[in-house]
Amino acid sequence: MELQIYNKLLELPLFQGLSRVDMTEILARTKFGFEKIEADKEVVRAGEECHRLFFLLNGTLEIENISDDHNYRIIESTTGPEVLQPERIFGLRQRYTKTYRTKEDCNFVWLMKSEVLKLMANYEIFRLNLLNIISTFGQRSADWVWRHSPQDVKGHIIRWIAGHVSDPIGEKVVYIKMRQLAQEVNDSRLDVSKALNEMESEGLIKLLRGRFIVPEMRMLINGNQTISNKS
Numbered sequence: 745m746e747l748q749i750y751n752k753l754l755e756l757p758l759f760q761g762l763s764r765v766d767m768t769e770i771l772a773r774t775k776f777g778f779e780k781i782e783a784d785k786e787v788v789r790a791g792e793e794c795h796r797l798f799f800l801l802n803g804t805l806e807i808e809n810i811s812d813d814h815n816y817r818i819i820e821s822t823t824g825p826e827v828l829q830p831e832r833i834f835g836l837r838q839r840y841t842k843t844y845r846t847k848e849d850c851n852f853v854w855l856m857k858s859e860v861l862k863l864m865a866n867y868e869i870f871r872l873n874l875l876n877i878i879s880t881f882g883q884r885s886a887d888w889v890w891r892h893s894p895q896d897v898k899g900h901i902i903r904w905i906a907g908h909v910s911d912p913i914g915e916k917v918v919y920i921k922m923r924q925l926a927q928e929v930n931d932s933r934l935d936v937s938k939a940l941n942e943m944e945s946e947g948l949i950k951l952l953r954g955r956f957i958v959p960e961m962r963m964l965i966n967g968n969q970t971i972s973n974k975s
Contacts, residue, residue, distance in 0.1 A: 803850030816920035
């Protein structure tokens with residue numbers, strides 16, 4: 745059992761690079777919480793205080809992102825191993841911004857903030873891993889606003905979607921009204937409708953009432969880049 749936990753923890757980015765001696769010591773001295781959560785259960789709700797780090801060892805989670813005014817939301821998924829919003833355990837606003845639900849039975853390990861601070865103080869590799877994760881998140885967010893602005897409605901829509909998802913790959917379900925999306929990309933409802941229908945004809949999205957599905961975000965981004973390069 746200990747070997748299984750050891751191997752699973754080593755798959756997580758925060759523990760990668762630690763020696764077997766260090767991991768054995770960490771398992772003996774650190775207060776880990778272990779939890780199995782059944783399918784269709786809420787793990788973390790947006791707005792809750794982030795006073796512990798959740799590690800998804802295996803299974804699939806649904807991630808829900810909701811706008812501040814609740815006018816639109818985006819659903820995506822992630823699979824283990826994964827850490828749930830580690831950038832939220834420190835800083836100005838120490839609250840989760842996403843809601844996580846289990847799509848199937850999932851196994852978790854969690855650490856209270858006090859235990860995270862002990863690991864940071866005692867193990868340089870753990871400290872560097874956490875700093876790298878938080879720094880990468882901050883750099884990506886800062887770099888995003890300086891990217892080249894699209895020249896057409898389709899490009900603006902794709903850029904808007906990409907700026908609102910956690911992961912640039914996988915399926916995304918966007919719940920938004922056409923009028924609201926037009927406001928978000930600063931264009932007319934008619935032009936947005938035409939662009940969405942064009943994207944559907946290219947197999948990049950699937951339009952449904954009140955929402956649209958992006959089967960593969962990477963294909964959506966790459967497809968738009970290919971078309972831009974040809975034009």
